[in-house]
Amino acid sequence: MKYIYGVDLGGTTVKMGLFDQEGNMLEKWEIVTRKENNGELILPDIAKAIADKNEEKSIDKSDIIGIGMGVPGPITEDGRVLKCANLGWGIFSVADELRKLTGVEKIKVGNDANVAALGEQWRGGGRGFDSIVMVTLGTGVGGGIILNGKILTGSNGAAGEIGHLLVNPHEKRTCGCGKKGCLEQYSSATGITRMSKEKLEQTDTPSELRQYDHPITGLELFKAYKNNDALAKEIVDTFSSYLGKGLSHVAAVVDPQAFVIGGGVSKNGQIVLDVVQEKYEQDVMFALKGKEFRLAELGNDAGMYGAVRMVLS
Known part of the structure; x- marks a missing residue:
């Protein structure tokens, strides 16, 4: 063997x-x-x-x-x-x-993000597609682009850094990358926690999110959203609007067959795909509508599978 x-x-x-x-x-x-x-x-x-x-x-x-x-x-x-x-x-x-x-x-x-994307394209949520964009919603927003079964590396190995697409030119806070208004500031787990804290402080809107005495997690936010909580709906709308907009920009450049969404926030399941896909469809040009949206399947093993795929390619 x-x-x-x-x-x-x-x-x-x-x-x-x-x-x-x-x-x-x-x-x-x-x-x-x-x-x-x-x-x-x-x-x-x-x-x-x-x-x-x-x-x-x-x-x-x-x-x-x-x-x-x-x-x-x-x-x-x-x-x-x-x-x-x-x-x-x-x-x-x-x-x-x-x-x-x-x-x-x-x-x-x-x-690592590109390699994990390759793993998902090969054996995970992107199975059956040759060209995918993988989005990882964790502490930050990571990305990996696979075109025709190959990693899109870029000239300096930095292709696929979709977390740092500019989606809000009016943002005053600085992202960890040094820019302002990056996708990562709204659609990461960290972004969800920050937006939830600000909404709770700035409004008196009744919300089940007020019961928690710790920073709000994606799990708690989407649970409230499913219960038709008005404040949770506002936060999820911001999260999904910026992510949908960001992915529409990515699609205009690389035209993938599918988007595969992973990371901690994706553990909320189909609801995440639904809200993001709805916003994507609103923002993208006609020729790029109707892309598949899938959940990542390999979890922490995606990077190992992608690493092996590179050797076998």
Whole structure:
């Protein structure tokens, strides 16, 4: 049997999976991301974890087809990272370094959001489509674009950063990226919490959201929305209006077959797709109406599947 390792490098943990040559996950585990000394231990730790698994499973190096990895930062097509602040990395070739450490020739590296999008296109919510846009609604708004089965990387590995599309030119607050009025400021979990806090403070509108003595979560917001809560409806309308507008802009550039929505906010299910799709249809040009909207299915495993797909492509 031949094997592939799929690696999803995060700021806290490294998710690792052992796959067969058909792309089936055989086993998965995690190791801690040790970021001290500008992240110099991260790749050696990953190489050691692979060597240990080879020994445990009696896998010969010649039976490893390759290693794929998603990294939280801009990555060029040839596997160079262009600074990764949350890991302490500068500019260097991750692919070359991992090749030296493992002795495995075929190493594929990509931006983690793009790699997760590839995983969803291959084995998740985007199955059956060649071209998708994946949107991850978490602490921020991440994105990945797959065109004709391939990651759209961009010249500096930063394509798909849809969370930083300008959707509100009148916003006064500054986004974490340095701009103002970014999609991420309204349609992320963080944005939902902020908008809910402001609405509750600025109005006297009765709302079931007032029962909570902690920052409002997406789960609580959408629960109130389903109960026809007026304040929740206002917040969800803002959330979905900006996300629908942002996706209409993306569609005008890349014309995907489908949008796949993941991340913590997507766990509210079909209702999220419904409200976003409604706003998208209002904002998009005729030729781009009627796109499919799907929920992501692979959760935290998407990055590992996408990493393996890169090796098999």
